[in-house]
Amino acid sequence: MAYLLNLEGFLVDGDERMPFKVQISRAEAGDGDDHYVSTISMPTLFSTPRAMRGRSPEEAEATAIRFVDELIGDREVVDENGEPLTPDTNAG
Numbered sequence: 001m002a003y004l005l006n007l008e009g010f011l012v013d014g015d016e017r018m019p020f021k022v023q024i025s026r027a028e029a030g031d032g033d034d035h036y037v038s039t040i041s042m043p044t045l046f047s048t049p050r051a052m053r054g055r056s057p058e059e060a061e062a063t064a065i066r067f068v069d070e071l072i073g074d075r076e077v078v079d080e081n082g083e084p085l086t087p088d089t090n091a092g
Contacts, residue, residue: 001025001026001039002025002026003023003024003025003026004024004025004026004027004038004061004064004065005022005023005024005065005068006022006023006024007020007021007022007023007077007085008020008021008022009077009078009079009080009085010077010078010079010080011044011072011075011076011077012075012076012077012078013075017078018044019044020042020044020077021041021042021043021044022040022041022042022068023040023041023042024038024039024040024061024064024065024068025038025039025040026038026057026061027054027056027057027058027060027061028057030053034055035053035054035055035060036053036054036055036056036057036059036060037051037052037053037060038051038052038054038057038060038061038063038064039051039052039064040052040064040067040068042068042071045071050067052064052067
């Protein structure tokens with residue numbers, strides 16, 4: 001599976017710091033010709049992967065990214081040294 005985003009570190013929420021991993025797949029054609037699916041895996045926040053759908057690959061991927069942004073909210077994702085992680089600093 002090809003990933004649009006593969007980020008692993010720690011999720012910081014106030015004084016709490018927990019292991020965190022998120023993977024967003026590149027969109028693939030769904031069942032039928034009218035939609036695409038991008039799958040999100042975030043074991044820290046939910047136990048089963050979530051499928052985001054869109055009428056184009058770009059729409060499915062953008063929906064997945066917005067969903068993850070909303071779930072993370074004001075919390076920060078950091079590396080083992082406490083430095084902020086972004087998709088650019090943890091490419092994979």
